Amino acid sequence: MLNLFTINLHLLHDPLSLFFVCTICLIALPCACYALGYLRGEYSLKKRLYCWILFALFVAAMLLVVTAANALIFLICWEIMSLVSYFLVIFDHKNEKSIRAGTIYIVMTHIGTAFIAAAFLIIYKHSGSFDFTAFQSTCQNLPLTTKNILFVFFLLGFGTKAGIIPLHVWLPMAHPQAPSHISSLMSGVMIKTALYGIIRFIIAILGVSALWWGYIVLILAVCSCLIGVIYALMEHDIKKLLAYHSVENIGIILLGVGACLVFLKLGLPVLAVFSLAAGLYHLINHAIFKGLLFLCAGSIYKATGTRDIEKFGGLIKTMPLTAAAFLIGAMAISALPPFNGFVSEWLILQTFFAGVLKVSGGLKVFFVLCASALALTGGLACACFVKAFGITFLAMPRSHKARYAKEVSFSMKSAMIFLSIATLAFGIGAASIIKILTSIAQSIVAADAPVMNFNLNHLTLMSVTDTSAYLSVPLVALLLAGLMIITTVLVYVVAGKARIRRYGTWDCGYYTLTSRNEYTATAFSKPFRVAFSFFLRPYRKTEKIRESFYHVKTFKYETFTTPVFKKYMYRPILAVTFGSARTFRRMQPGSIHLYIAYIFVTIVALIVFMKVF
Amino acid sequence: MKIICSIFEIAVLVAVSPLVSGLITKVKNNIRLRRGQSILQPYYNLAKLFSKEEVISEHASWIFMITPYVACASAVTALFLVPAFLAHNARIHIGDLFLLIFILSLGRFFLALAGLDSGSSFGGMGSSREMFISSFVEPAVILIFFAISFCSGSTHIGAMGAGSYKLSWLVAALALLLVTLAETSRIPVDNQETHLELTMVHEAMVLEYSGRSLALLELASYVKQLVFFSLLAVIVWPLPGTLTRYAPIAVAASYFLKIAGIAFIIAFIEVSLAKMRLFRVVDFLYFSFVMALIAVIAAAFNI
Numbered sequence: 014m015l016n017l018f019t020i021n022l023h024l025l026h027d028p029l030s031l032f033f034v035c036t037i038c039l040i041a042l043p044c045a046c047y048a049l050g051y052l053r054g055e056y057s058l059k060k061r062l063y064c065w066i067l068f069a070l071f072v073a074a075m076l077l078v079v080t081a082a083n084a085l086i087f088l089i090c091w092e093i094m095s096l097v098s099y100f101l102v103i104f105d106h107k108n109e110k111s112i113r114a115g116t117i118y119i120v121m122t123h124i125g126t127a128f129i130a131a132a133f134l135i136i137y138k139h140s141g142s143f144d145f146t147a148f149q150s151t152c153q154n155l156p157l158t159t160k161n162i163l164f165v166f167f168l169l170g171f172g173t174k175a176g177i178i179p180l181h182v183w184l185p186m187a188h189p190q191a192p193s194h195i196s197s198l199m200s201g202v203m204i205k206t207a208l209y210g211i212i213r214f215i216i217a218i219l220g221v222s223a224l225w226w227g228y229i230v231l232i233l234a235v236c237s238c239l240i241g242v243i244y245a246l247m248e249h250d251i252k253k254l255l256a257y258h259s260v261e262n263i264g265i266i267l268l269g270v271g272a273c274l275v276f277l278k279l280g281l282p283v284l285a286v287f288s289l290a291a292g293l294y295h296l297i298n299h300a301i302f303k304g305l306l307f308l309c310a311g312s313i314y315k316a317t318g319t320r321d322i323e324k325f326g327g328l329i330k331t332m333p334l335t336a337a338a339f340l341i342g343a344m345a346i347s348a349l350p351p352f353n354g355f356v357s358e359w360l361i362l363q364t365f366f367a368g369v370l371k372v373s374g375g376l377k378v379f380f381v382l383c384a385s386a387l388a389l390t391g392g393l394a395c396a397c398f399v400k401a402f403g404i405t406f407l408a409m410p411r412s413h414k415a416r417y418a419k420e421v422s423f424s425m426k427s428a429m430i431f432l433s434i435a436t437l438a439f440g441i442g443a444a445s446i447i448k449i450l451t452s453i454a455q456s457i458v459a460a461d462a463p464v465m466n467f468n469l470n471h472l473t474l475m476s477v478t479d480t481s482a483y484l485s486v487p488l489v490a491l492l493l494a495g496l497m498i499i500t501t502v503l504v505y506v507v508a509g510k511a512r513i514r515r516y517g518t519w520d521c522g523y524y525t526l527t528s529r530n531e532y533t534a535t536a537f538s539k540p541f542r543v544a545f546s547f548f549l550r551p552y553r554k555t556e557k558i559r560e561s562f563y564h565v566k567t568f569k570y571e572t573f574t575t576p577v578f579k580k581y582m583y584r585p586i587l588a589v590t591f592g593s594a595r596t597f598r599r600m601q602p603g604s605i606h607l608y609i610a611y612i613f614v615t616i617v618a619l620i621v622f623m624k625v626f
Numbered sequence: 627m628k629i630i631c632s633i634f635e636i637a638v639l640v641a642v643s644p645l646v647s648g649l650i651t652k653v654k655n656n657i658r659l660r661r662g663q664s665i666l667q668p669y670y671n672l673a674k675l676f677s678k679e680e681v682i683s684e685h686a687s688w689i690f691m692i693t694p695y696v697a698c699a700s701a702v703t704a705l706f707l708v709p710a711f712l713a714h715n716a717r718i719h720i721g722d723l724f725l726l727i728f729i730l731s732l733g734r735f736f737l738a739l740a741g742l743d744s745g746s747s748f749g750g751m752g753s754s755r756e757m758f759i760s761s762f763v764e765p766a767v768i769l770i771f772f773a774i775s776f777c778s779g780s781t782h783i784g785a786m787g788a789g790s791y792k793l794s795w796l797v798a799a800l801a802l803l804l805v806t807l808a809e810t811s812r813i814p815v816d817n818q819e820t821h822l823e824l825t826m827v828h829e830a831m832v833l834e835y836s837g838r839s840l841a842l843l844e845l846a847s848y849v850k851q852l853v854f855f856s857l858l859a860v861i862v863w864p865l866p867g868t869l870t871r872y873a874p875i876a877v878a879a880s881y882f883l884k885i886a887g888i889a890f891i892i893a894f895i896e897v898s899l900a901k902m903r904l905f906r907v908v909d910f911l912y913f914s915f916v917m918a919l920i921a922v923i924a925a926a927f928n929i
Contacts, residue, residue, distance in 0.1 A: 327685070330687060340689075344732075344735065349732045350725070362724050363724065369772065369776075369926070370776075377926045378926070381769060381919070381922050381926075384768055384769075385765035385919075386765070387768075389765040391764060392760055392765075395735055395760075396758065396760075399739060399742070402739060403743070404742070408743060408744065408745035483721060484722060485721065488720045489725070492703050492720055493696075496702050496703060497692075500695050500699065501695060507676060508838050511680060511838065512679040513682055514681050515681075515682055517683065517684060518684075518685055518746045518834060520746070528745070530745070530747055531745050532742060536750065537750060539754070540758040541758060544762075544908050
C-alpha cells in the first residue's frame with residue numbers, strides 16, 4: 014500500500030519555508046561561532062565532538078522540518094529534531110536535574126507528536142497520499158467535524174512543542190539544562206518550528222473553517238503571555254527566566270496568528286495578511302533577541318559558574334561587552350524603541366486596533382481586551398528585565414564568583430555582537446522588512462487578496478498620508494540620539510564642565526554598606542508576588558535557630574510559589590495514569606500458562622471479530 | 627518649515643514645563659492657607675542644581691551616568707507625540723499614540739536601572755515600586771488610546787478631535803486623570819514631597835542623584851507631566867479643526883489655560899486625598915482600567 018520509494022522527496026521552497034530557513038540560519042550561525050568558545054574548557058574533547066555532531070544534526074533536522082513537502086518526511090525530521098534536542102538537554106547527564114527535565118521533555122514532546130501523527134493519518138485516510146499538495150486539495154472537501162478534530166489535534170500537537178500554556182511545563186525545565194548555545198537555538202528557533210506547523214497546517218493546508226478556532230488561539234495566546242511573564246518575574250534562575258519569557262513571546266506571536274484566523278473567517282483578507290505579518294515579525298524578532306539573551310546568559314554562566322541571579326551583581330564592570338549585549342536584548346524584549354521587539358509589538362497593537370474598527374459586537378471588546386493584555390504583558394516584561402539586568406549586572410557583586418568573573422572569549426563576544434546588531438537592524442529597518450513579511454503572509458493566506466503596498470487600512474508604515482497610523486523607527490532613533498546629544502551639549506554650555514566626586518553610596522551613616530544591603534531579586538518581585546497571589550499562591554518557610562528566647566542566632570527565610578499547573582493539572586493526570594498502570598499490572602503475574610491463555614483468547618476474539626464484521 | 631515649527635513648539639513646552647509644577651505647588655500651598663514658595667521655584671531649583679558639584683556612588687556604572695540623558699530624551703520625544711498648541715499639519719510626525727507608551731517606558735526602564743545601580747536599598751525599593759505601578763498603568767493607557775482613537779478610526783495624533791465630541795471621551799478623560807496621577811507621581815499613588823522610605827516611589831529611585839544629573843531628571847519629570855497634561859487637555863476639550871484658522875495666539879492661549887486648569891484640579895486632588903498603601907494602588911489602577919474599558923465599550927457603540 015505504501016511504497017517508500019515513491020515518496021516525494023522534493024523540498025518546499027515557498028516563501029513561508031524560506032522565511033523559516035532564514036530564521037534558523039540567522040540564529041544557528043552565531044550559535045555555532047559562540048560554541049567554539051563556550052565548549053572549550055567546559056567539556057572534554059570527546060564530549061565537545063559529540064556536542065558538535067548533535068548540533069549539526071539538530072540544525073539539519075530543523076531545516077528539513079520547515080522544508081519537507083511530505084507528511085512522512087516531516088514527521089521523521091520532527092522526530093529526529095525532538096530526539097536530538099532530548100540528547101542535548103541531557104548533555105550534562107551526571108546532573109540529576111537534566112535527566113528529570115529530559116524525561117519530562119521527551120514524554121511531552123511525544124504526546125505532541127502523537128497528535129500530529131494522528132492528524133496526518135486522518136487526512137491520509139481521505140487523500141491517499143502524504144504529499145502536502147494532496148493534503149491541501151483533500152482538506153477543502155472534508156466535513157466540518159473532521160476539520161474541527163484536525164484543528165484540535167494540530168493545536169495540541171504543535172502547541173506542546175511551542176510551549177503554550179498549559180502545555181508549557183517541559184519548556185522552562187528543558188531549555189535551561191542544555192548547553193547555552195543549544196538553549197539559544199531551542200528557545201529561539203526550535204519552538205518556532207511548531208509555529209511553522211500551526212501556520213502551514215492550520216492556515217495553509219486545513220483552511221480556517223470556524224470562528225472559534227481563532228478565539229481559542231487568541232485565548233491561549235493571552236494566557237501564555239500573561240502567565241509566562243508572571244512566572245518569569247518569580248524566577249531567579251537566569252536561564253529559566255528566559256525560558257519563561259519564551260512562553261510569553263510565543264503567546265505574543267500567537268496573538269498575531271490568532272487574529273489572522275479570526276480575520277480569515279470573517280472575510281477580511283487584508284487584515285489577515287497584516288496580522289500574520291505582524292506575528293511573523295515578532296517571531297523572527299524573538300528568535301534574534303532571545304538567541305542573544307541566552308548567549309549572554311551562557312557567558313555569565315561560564316564566567317561565574319552559577320545561574321542564580323541572586324549571586325550575581327556588578328558584572329557590568331567585569332564583563333562590559335556581555336552587559337551591553339544583554340542590555341540590548343533586554344531592551345528589545347521589553348519592547349523599547351528603537352529595537353526590534355518594539356516594532357512588532359506596535360504592529361500587533363495596530364492589528365488589534367484595525368480589527369476593532371472592522372469587526373462588530375462582542376468581538377470588538379474581545380479584541381480590546383487582547384490588546385490590553387498585551388500591554389500588561391509588555392509592562393510586566395519590562396519590570397522583569399529591569400530585575401534581570403539590574404540584579405545581574407549593576408551595583409556590587411553579591412558573591413565571590415561574581416567578583417572574579419572574567420569577560421568571555423572573542424568567538425563568544427563576536428556572536429553576541431552580531432546578534433545585537435541584528436536586533437538594532439531589525440528595528441530600524443522595519444519598513445523594508447515588513448514589506449517582505451507581508452508578501453510572505455500574502456502567499457499563505459490568500460492569493461486573491463488585493464496587492465498590498467502597505468498603505469491600506471490606515472496602517473502606513475513609511476509615508477505620512479494625512480491621518481493614517483504612522484511610525485517611523487529611524488526617525489524615532491534619530492530623535493532619541495539627537496536629543497541626548499543636544500542635552501549633553503546644552504548642559505555643557507549652560508553649566509560648564511562637570512565636577513564629579515566619587516563617593517560611597519549613602520548608607521544612613523553606618524559606613525558598612527555591603528552587598529548584603531542591596532535589593533535582591535526576590536525583594537524586587539515581591540509587589541508582583543503579592544498582586545498576583547491569587548494565582549501564584551505564595552507560601553514561605555521560616556526557620557529560626559535561637560540561643561535563648563530573646564536572641565535569634567540565625568534566621569532562614571524562603572519563599573515559594575505553588576506550581577499551579579503541575580499541582581492541579583499534571584499531578585492528577587499522572588496519578589490516574591500510574592493508578593491504572595498498577596491495576597493492569599495484575600494481569601501480568603509472570604505465569605507462562607496465563608500468557609498462552611491470553612494469546613488463545615485474543616485469537617478467538619479476533620476470529621469472532623472477523624466473522625461478525 | 628515644519629521642523630522649525632516643531633522645534634519652536636517643543637522648546638516652548640520644555641521651557642514652560644517647570645512652571646506647571648510650580649503652579650501646582652503654589653495652589654496646594656494656598657489651599658492649605660500658606661503663602662507658599664514662588665511659582666518660579668522649580669526654575670531656581672534647576673539653576674541651583676546645575677551649578678552644583680555632582681556626587682556619584684563609587685559602585686555606580688555608566689548606566690547611572692547616561693540615565694538622566696535618556697530620561698530627558700524620552701520625555702522630550704514623548705512631547706512630539708502629543709498635540710499641543712500647533713496644528714497637526716504644522717508639526718513633524720514620528721509616530722502615533724501607541725508609540726507614546728513605548729517611548730515613556732524607555733525612560734522609565736533606565737530610571738529603574740539607575741535606581742538599582744548604586745547598590746542602595748532605597749533605589750531598589752523605588753525601582754521595584756515604579757515598575758510595579760507602571761505595569762498596571764499600561765493596560766489602562768492602551769484602552770484609553772483605543773477609546774479616543776475610535777472616532778477618527780486612526781491612532782494618528784492629527785486625527786484626534788476630528789469628528790463630533792463623544793461622551794466616551796469624557797469617561798476616557800477620567801480614566802486618564804487617574805493614570806496621570808499615577809504616572810506623574812502624585813498623591814494618592816506617590817508623594818513628591820516626601821522622603822520617607824516607606825512611602826516614596828519616584829523620589830527613592832533618584833535618591834542617589836545630585837547636581838546636574840538630578841536637574842536633568844527633574845526636568846524630565848516636569849516634561850513627562852506636561853505630556854500627560856497635554857493629552858488630558860486635548861481629550862477633555864479637543865481643539866476643533868476650525869479653530870486653527872484663527873490666530874495661533876488664541877489656540878496657544880486656550881492650550882495654556884487648559885493646562886493651568888488641569889494643574890488646579892490636580893492640586894485640589896492632592897490636597898484632599900491621602901496617599902494610598904502600595905497594594906491599594908493596584909485597586910486604584912484597576913478602577914482606572916475598568917473606567918477605560920467602559921469608555922472603549924461606549925466608543926464602540928458610538929456614544
